[in-house]
Amino acid sequence: MYVPFDELPASARLWIYQANRPFTDAELTALQPALRQFAADWTSHGRTLAASADILHRQFLVIGLDEAVADASGCSIDASVHFVRGIEEQLGLQLLDKSKLAFLESEQLLLLDRRELRSAVAAGTIQAATLYFYNTISTVGQLRAAWPAPAASTWLARYFQPVVS
Structure with missing residues:
Protein backbone atom coordinates (compact mmCIF):
# COMPACT_ATOMS: atom_id res chain seq x y z
CA MET A 1 0.00 0.00 0.00
CA GLY A 92 22.96 3.81 -15.95
CA LEU A 93 23.85 4.99 -12.46
CA GLN A 94 25.00 3.46 -9.19
CA LEU A 95 22.85 3.34 -6.06
CA LEU A 96 24.40 0.43 -4.16
CA ASP A 97 28.02 1.62 -4.12
CA LYS A 98 28.98 2.72 -0.60
CA SER A 99 32.44 4.10 -1.42
CA LYS A 100 31.38 7.77 -1.61
CA LEU A 101 30.39 10.08 1.21
CA ALA A 102 27.95 12.93 0.51
CA PHE A 103 28.29 16.39 1.99
CA LEU A 104 26.32 19.60 1.54
CA GLU A 105 28.56 22.61 1.11
CA SER A 106 27.19 26.01 0.04
CA GLU A 107 23.96 24.37 -1.18
CA GLN A 108 26.02 22.06 -3.43
CA LEU A 109 26.19 18.32 -2.96
CA LEU A 110 29.77 17.07 -2.82
CA LEU A 111 30.62 13.38 -3.23
CA LEU A 112 33.92 12.37 -1.69
CA ASP A 113 35.64 9.01 -1.88
CA ARG A 114 36.07 7.55 1.61
CA ARG A 115 39.82 7.28 1.03
CA GLU A 116 40.01 11.05 0.51
CA LEU A 117 38.26 11.96 3.76
CA ARG A 118 41.32 12.37 5.98
CA SER A 119 43.06 14.67 3.48
CA ALA A 120 39.85 16.67 2.87
CA VAL A 121 39.56 17.29 6.62
CA ALA A 122 43.25 18.23 6.86
CA ALA A 123 42.84 20.67 3.95
CA GLY A 124 39.74 22.20 5.54
CA THR A 125 37.49 21.17 2.65
CA ILE A 126 35.40 19.17 5.12
CA GLN A 127 34.94 20.76 8.54
CA ALA A 128 33.16 19.72 11.72
CA ALA A 129 30.13 21.83 10.77
CA THR A 130 29.98 20.61 7.16
CA LEU A 131 26.64 18.91 6.64
CA TYR A 132 26.97 15.18 6.05
CA PHE A 133 24.33 12.83 4.64
CA TYR A 134 24.56 10.00 7.16
CA ASN A 135 22.87 7.34 5.03
CA THR A 136 22.81 4.61 7.65
CA ILE A 137 20.14 6.30 9.74
CA SER A 138 17.27 3.88 10.19
CA THR A 139 14.06 5.85 10.74
CA VAL A 140 12.07 8.55 9.02
CA GLY A 141 12.20 10.54 12.27
CA GLN A 142 16.00 10.64 12.13
CA LEU A 143 15.80 11.78 8.53
CA ARG A 144 13.44 14.61 9.42
CA ALA A 145 15.39 15.70 12.50
CA ALA A 146 19.00 15.57 11.39
CA TRP A 147 19.67 14.65 7.79
CA PRO A 148 22.00 16.02 6.75
CA ALA A 149 23.77 16.56 10.06
CA PRO A 150 27.00 18.35 11.00
CA ALA A 151 29.83 15.92 10.29
CA ALA A 152 31.14 16.14 13.87
CA SER A 153 27.80 14.86 15.23
CA THR A 154 28.05 11.62 13.21
CA TRP A 155 30.52 8.75 13.06
CA LEU A 156 32.89 11.22 11.35
CA ALA A 157 33.48 12.98 14.71
CA ARG A 158 36.77 11.12 15.20
CA TYR A 159 38.23 13.00 12.22
CA PHE A 160 37.79 16.30 14.03
CA GLN A 161 39.33 15.32 17.38
CA PRO A 162 42.57 17.05 18.31
CA VAL A 163 45.62 14.87 17.84
CA VAL A 164 47.20 14.01 21.19
CA SER A 165 50.97 13.59 21.09
Whole structure:
Protein backbone atom coordinates (compact mmCIF):
# COMPACT_ATOMS: atom_id res chain seq x y z
CA MET A 1 0.00 0.00 0.00
CA TYR A 2 1.48 3.31 -1.09
CA VAL A 3 1.75 6.01 1.59
CA PRO A 4 3.00 9.50 0.66
CA PHE A 5 6.51 9.81 2.08
CA ASP A 6 5.66 12.85 4.19
CA GLU A 7 2.82 10.88 5.83
CA LEU A 8 5.03 8.07 7.11
CA PRO A 9 5.35 8.08 10.92
CA ALA A 10 8.65 9.04 12.53
CA SER A 11 9.10 5.40 13.57
CA ALA A 12 8.97 4.14 9.96
CA ARG A 13 12.00 2.12 8.89
CA LEU A 14 14.22 3.74 6.29
CA TRP A 15 16.64 2.70 3.58
CA ILE A 16 18.72 5.31 1.75
CA TYR A 17 20.45 4.65 -1.56
CA GLN A 18 22.86 7.34 -2.72
CA ALA A 19 23.29 7.87 -6.45
CA ASN A 20 26.72 8.49 -7.91
CA ARG A 21 25.30 11.49 -9.76
CA PRO A 22 22.20 13.68 -9.52
CA PHE A 23 19.03 12.44 -11.16
CA THR A 24 18.05 14.52 -14.19
CA ASP A 25 14.65 16.22 -14.44
CA ALA A 26 13.59 13.66 -17.06
CA GLU A 27 14.67 10.78 -14.80
CA LEU A 28 12.83 12.21 -11.82
CA THR A 29 9.65 12.56 -13.87
CA ALA A 30 9.97 9.05 -15.29
CA LEU A 31 10.76 7.49 -11.89
CA GLN A 32 7.80 8.87 -9.92
CA PRO A 33 5.23 6.36 -11.21
CA ALA A 34 7.68 3.45 -10.74
CA LEU A 35 8.46 4.50 -7.15
CA ARG A 36 4.78 4.76 -6.33
CA GLN A 37 4.03 1.41 -8.00
CA PHE A 38 6.86 -0.32 -6.12
CA ALA A 39 5.53 0.97 -2.79
CA ALA A 40 1.96 0.02 -3.70
CA ASP A 41 2.91 -3.53 -4.71
CA TRP A 42 5.56 -4.26 -2.04
CA THR A 43 4.53 -7.18 0.18
CA SER A 44 5.97 -9.41 2.88
CA HIS A 45 4.78 -13.01 2.99
CA GLY A 46 1.57 -11.98 1.26
CA ARG A 47 0.93 -9.08 3.67
CA THR A 48 0.55 -5.60 2.24
CA LEU A 49 3.24 -3.19 3.39
CA ALA A 50 2.57 0.49 4.13
CA ALA A 51 5.48 1.94 2.21
CA SER A 52 6.77 4.87 0.24
CA ALA A 53 9.68 5.65 -2.05
CA ASP A 54 10.99 9.03 -3.12
CA ILE A 55 14.02 10.87 -4.43
CA LEU A 56 15.48 13.49 -2.08
CA HIS A 57 18.02 16.18 -2.92
CA ARG A 58 18.04 14.83 -6.51
CA GLN A 59 20.65 12.30 -5.30
CA PHE A 60 19.06 9.87 -2.83
CA LEU A 61 16.48 7.16 -3.35
CA VAL A 62 14.73 6.63 -0.03
CA ILE A 63 12.36 3.81 0.83
CA GLY A 64 10.26 4.06 3.98
CA LEU A 65 8.19 1.35 5.64
CA ASP A 66 5.66 1.71 8.46
CA GLU A 67 6.46 -1.47 10.39
CA ALA A 68 3.50 -0.87 12.71
CA VAL A 69 1.35 -2.10 9.80
CA ALA A 70 3.62 -4.99 8.77
CA ASP A 71 7.36 -5.50 8.88
CA ALA A 72 9.68 -6.43 6.05
CA SER A 73 10.92 -9.99 5.64
CA GLY A 74 14.18 -11.08 4.09
CA CYS A 75 12.35 -11.80 0.84
CA SER A 76 10.70 -8.38 0.76
CA ILE A 77 14.02 -6.65 1.45
CA ASP A 78 15.54 -8.70 -1.38
CA ALA A 79 12.68 -7.48 -3.60
CA SER A 80 13.49 -3.87 -2.73
CA VAL A 81 17.17 -4.37 -3.60
CA HIS A 82 16.10 -5.97 -6.89
CA PHE A 83 13.98 -2.87 -7.56
CA VAL A 84 16.97 -0.60 -6.82
CA ARG A 85 19.20 -2.66 -9.14
CA GLY A 86 16.58 -2.29 -11.86
CA ILE A 87 16.74 1.50 -11.50
CA GLU A 88 20.54 1.33 -11.71
CA GLU A 89 20.36 -0.63 -14.95
CA GLN A 90 17.58 1.48 -16.44
CA LEU A 91 19.29 4.81 -15.75
CA GLY A 92 22.96 3.81 -15.95
CA LEU A 93 23.85 4.99 -12.46
CA GLN A 94 25.00 3.46 -9.19
CA LEU A 95 22.85 3.34 -6.06
CA LEU A 96 24.40 0.43 -4.16
CA ASP A 97 28.02 1.62 -4.12
CA LYS A 98 28.98 2.72 -0.60
CA SER A 99 32.44 4.10 -1.42
CA LYS A 100 31.38 7.77 -1.61
CA LEU A 101 30.39 10.08 1.21
CA ALA A 102 27.95 12.93 0.51
CA PHE A 103 28.29 16.39 1.99
CA LEU A 104 26.32 19.60 1.54
CA GLU A 105 28.56 22.61 1.11
CA SER A 106 27.19 26.01 0.04
CA GLU A 107 23.96 24.37 -1.18
CA GLN A 108 26.02 22.06 -3.43
CA LEU A 109 26.19 18.32 -2.96
CA LEU A 110 29.77 17.07 -2.82
CA LEU A 111 30.62 13.38 -3.23
CA LEU A 112 33.92 12.37 -1.69
CA ASP A 113 35.64 9.01 -1.88
CA ARG A 114 36.07 7.55 1.61
CA ARG A 115 39.82 7.28 1.03
CA GLU A 116 40.01 11.05 0.51
CA LEU A 117 38.26 11.96 3.76
CA ARG A 118 41.32 12.37 5.98
CA SER A 119 43.06 14.67 3.48
CA ALA A 120 39.85 16.67 2.87
CA VAL A 121 39.56 17.29 6.62
CA ALA A 122 43.25 18.23 6.86
CA ALA A 123 42.84 20.67 3.95
CA GLY A 124 39.74 22.20 5.54
CA THR A 125 37.49 21.17 2.65
CA ILE A 126 35.40 19.17 5.12
CA GLN A 127 34.94 20.76 8.54
CA ALA A 128 33.16 19.72 11.72
CA ALA A 129 30.13 21.83 10.77
CA THR A 130 29.98 20.61 7.16
CA LEU A 131 26.64 18.91 6.64
CA TYR A 132 26.97 15.18 6.05
CA PHE A 133 24.33 12.83 4.64
CA TYR A 134 24.56 10.00 7.16
CA ASN A 135 22.87 7.34 5.03
CA THR A 136 22.81 4.61 7.65
CA ILE A 137 20.14 6.30 9.74
CA SER A 138 17.27 3.88 10.19
CA THR A 139 14.06 5.85 10.74
CA VAL A 140 12.07 8.55 9.02
CA GLY A 141 12.20 10.54 12.27
CA GLN A 142 16.00 10.64 12.13
CA LEU A 143 15.80 11.78 8.53
CA ARG A 144 13.44 14.61 9.42
CA ALA A 145 15.39 15.70 12.50
CA ALA A 146 19.00 15.57 11.39
CA TRP A 147 19.67 14.65 7.79
CA PRO A 148 22.00 16.02 6.75
CA ALA A 149 23.77 16.56 10.06
CA PRO A 150 27.00 18.35 11.00
CA ALA A 151 29.83 15.92 10.29
CA ALA A 152 31.14 16.14 13.87
CA SER A 153 27.80 14.86 15.23
CA THR A 154 28.05 11.62 13.21
CA TRP A 155 30.52 8.75 13.06
CA LEU A 156 32.89 11.22 11.35
CA ALA A 157 33.48 12.98 14.71
CA ARG A 158 36.77 11.12 15.20
CA TYR A 159 38.23 13.00 12.22
CA PHE A 160 37.79 16.30 14.03
CA GLN A 161 39.33 15.32 17.38
CA PRO A 162 42.57 17.05 18.31
CA VAL A 163 45.62 14.87 17.84
CA VAL A 164 47.20 14.01 21.19
CA SER A 165 50.97 13.59 21.09
